[in-house]
Amino acid sequence: MQAAPAPTRHDQATRLLHQCGATVTPARVRVLQLLLAADAAMSHQSLQQAAAASGHPFDKVTLYRVLDWLTGQGLVHSVAGHDRVRRFSLMNPHHAHAHFECSVCGRLFCLRGSLASAALELPPGFASDRVDITVHGRCAGCTAAATAPRSRGKDPGV
Amino acid sequence: MQAAPAPTRHDQATRLLHQCGATVTPARVRVLQLLLAADAAMSHQSLQQAAAASGHPFDKVTLYRVLDWLTGQGLVHSVAGHDRVRRFSLMNPHHAHAHFECSVCGRLFCLRGSLASAALELPPGFASDRVDITVHGRCAGCTAAATAPRSRGKDPGV
DNA sequence: TGAAAAAATGCAACTCGGTTGCAAAAATGC
DNA sequence: GCATTTTTGCAACCGAGTTGCATTTTTTCA
Ligand SMILES: [Mn+2]
Ligand SMILES: [Mn+2]
Ligand SMILES: [Zn+2]
Ligand SMILES: [Zn+2]
Numbered sequence: 114m115q116a117a118p119a120p121t122r123h124d125q126a127t128r129l130l131h132q133c134g135a136t137v138t139p140a141r142v143r144v145l146q147l148l149l150a151a152d153a154a155m156s157h158q159s160l161q162q163a164a165a166a167s168g169h170p171f172d173k174v175t176l177y178r179v180l181d182w183l184t185g186q187g188l189v190h191s192v193a194g195h196d197r198v199r200r201f202s203l204m205n206p207h208h209a210h211a212h213f214e215c216s217v218c219g220r221l222f223c224l225r226g227s228l229a230s231a232a233l234e235l236p237p238g239f240a241s242d243r244v245d246i247t248v249h250g251r252c253a254g255c256t257a258a259a260t261a262p263r264s265r266g267k268d269p270g271v
Numbered sequence: 272m273q274a275a276p277a278p279t280r281h282d283q284a285t286r287l288l289h290q291c292g293a294t295v296t297p298a299r300v301r302v303l304q305l306l307l308a309a310d311a312a313m314s315h316q317s318l319q320q321a322a323a324a325s326g327h328p329f330d331k332v333t334l335y336r337v338l339d340w341l342t343g344q345g346l347v348h349s350v351a352g353h354d355r356v357r358r359f360s361l362m363n364p365h366h367a368h369a370h371f372e373c374s375v376c377g378r379l380f381c382l383r384g385s386l387a388s389a390a391l392e393l394p395p396g397f398a399s400d401r402v403d404i405t406v407h408g409r410c411a412g413c414t415a416a417a418t419a420p421r422s423r424g425k426d427p428g429v
Numbered sequence: 430t431g432a433a434a435a436a437a438t439g440c441a442a443c444t445c446g447g448t449t450g451c452a453a454a455a456a457t458g459c
Numbered sequence: 460g461c462a463t464t465t466t467t468g469c470a471a472c473c474g475a476g477t478t479g480c481a482t483t484t485t486t487t488c489a
Contacts, residue, residue, distance in 0.1 A: 136485070138437065157475075172439050177476065179437095197355040197446080198475070211391050216400065226392045233369050233404070234384045238411025242374065246391070247403045253396025294456070296466065315446075330468050335447065337466095355475080356446070 122146045133186050140179045143169065145188070145203075153220040154192060154200035154212075192247070194221050209244070215252035217259075222252065280304045291344050298337045301327060303346070303361075311378040312350060312358035312370075350405070352379050367402070373410035375417075380410065 120128075126145035130137045147163050148155060155163070157176060164171045180201055183189035191199045192212050200221045213222045235241055251259070278286075284303035288295040305321050306313060313321070315334060322329045338359055341347035349357040350370050358379045369382045393399055409417070 136436070138484090140438075174440080174477080175438055182437095193351060193353065193355050195351065197351050197357070199355070213393065213397060222394075224391060224393065233382060233406060235371065235382065235406065235408075236380075236411065238414050239371060240408045240414055241406050242408035243406075245403075245405045245407065248391060248393065248399050248401075249403065250393075250398045250400035253394065256396050256398055294465075296455090298467075332448080332469080333467055 122149045125149055129188055133188065135186065138179075140171065140175055141183065143171075144176065144179050144183065148189060148201065148203050151202065153222050154202035156198050156200050158198075160201070192221060192245075194219060195249075211246035211248060213248045213250070213252065215255055216249050217251055217255035220252055220254075224248070280307045283307055287346055291346065293344065296337075298329065298333055299341065301329075302334070302337050302341065306347065306359065306361050309360065311380050312360035314356050314358050316356075318359070350379060350403075352377060353407075369404035369406060371406045371408065371410065373413055374407050375409055375413035378410055378412075382406065 123142060123146055126142045126149060127137055129145055130141055135141075143164060144160060147160055157173075157180065160180075161171055161173065161176055164176075180189065180191070184191060184201075187204055189201050190204050191201045193199050194214050196219060202221075202223055205223055205225065207225055210226075211224045213224050215221075233241075233244075281300060281304055284300045284307060285295055287303055288299055301322060302318065305318055315338065318338075319329055319331065319334055322334075338347065338349070342349060342359070345362055347359050348362050349359045351357050352372050354377060360379075360381055363381055363383065365383055368384075371380045371382050373379075391399075391402075
């Protein structure tokens with residue numbers, strides 16, 4: 114009696130791709146797998162390293178193209194950190210959501226929760242489309258590391 | 272009878288530099304002059320072009336270093352646009368202010384006015400420092416250009 | 430089926446914003 | 460003056476992202 118196995122990340126990734134009716138290619142599946150497993154947004158570099166570490170290195174350009182495609186499909190979105198590097202994460206259901214960038218480790222998180230749409234007054238003739246909000250500060254990991262001295266330091270996650 | 276001449280941008284720039292008690296170098300003065308005259312934030316490239324056009328080309332590295340220095344002094348601040356290019360503008364007195372990035376021409380403006388502090392809930396352990404807000408949409412110039420057809424098109428300002 | 434068309438991949442060379450190292454030239458301190 | 464610090468200039472470099480083009484894979488459809 115096999116208990117119904119929990120869906121693997123590979124399954125989840127494949128399902129996401131089927132849902133948007135496009136070809137399920139190994140590259141797309143693997144990128145989605147990595148993003149499903151991530152707790153923070155991932156840079157191109159960190160994705161490439163993670164893939165290489167798992168024994169299936171990506172071609173650089175293919176990875177860029179897969180990320181562009183996933184973004185175009187609305188499965189993934191990206192934010193540029195203050196280091197001008199784009200970081201990618203799964204599009205979460207909250208249509209508009211804010212981001213958090215840790216000024217210590219540089220990791221970037223999607224925040225969930227209501228963001229009070231700031232009532233900003235625009236100059237005459239300006240039309241607003243979308244508002245991006247990024248909170249800067251210390252993430253939980255870095256706060257803990259600073260509080261508990263000589264603990265094992267958090268790594269930047271590139 | 273000379274009427275008291277209005278302070279030139281050069282004067283204004285020099286005064287700003289004196290106020291923060293640092294050496295007034297020609298490069299710093301010229302960068303500040305350009306920023307004083309700008310109606311939107313300027314990229315490194317546009318500053319370099321503007322300087323070259325006025326007959327006093329900057330060395331690339333010197334310009335980067337002056338911008339870093341001015342930013343460190345708090346006289347100038349920079350924002351990275353969605354094209355991952357930093358754009359610089361004079362620090363305006365409003366401590367926290369939002370920005371506007373035009374999705375048509377790419378120009379970036381500092382908005383003035385109260386930005387309703389969005390009540391964002393952070394995950395446990397996260398500490399907020401500063402909140403960056405960027406509004407995306409069409410600037411006045413681009414809206415006008417779209418409305419009045421075949422008008423002279425606004426240039427991107429790089 | 431099995432060719433033809435379309436989409437995805439791999440590789441090299443390239444662009445471009447930004448940095449680093451180091452030496453020459455000003456500016457500053459005494 | 461002369462030593463020390465700061466600023467400038469140049470060249471080489473770095474890393475994120477793009478482009479062109481040839482090869483492979485997948486899809487379409489007669
Ligand atoms: Mn997000
Ligand atoms: Mn601003
Ligand atoms: Zn952190
Ligand atoms: Zn515009």
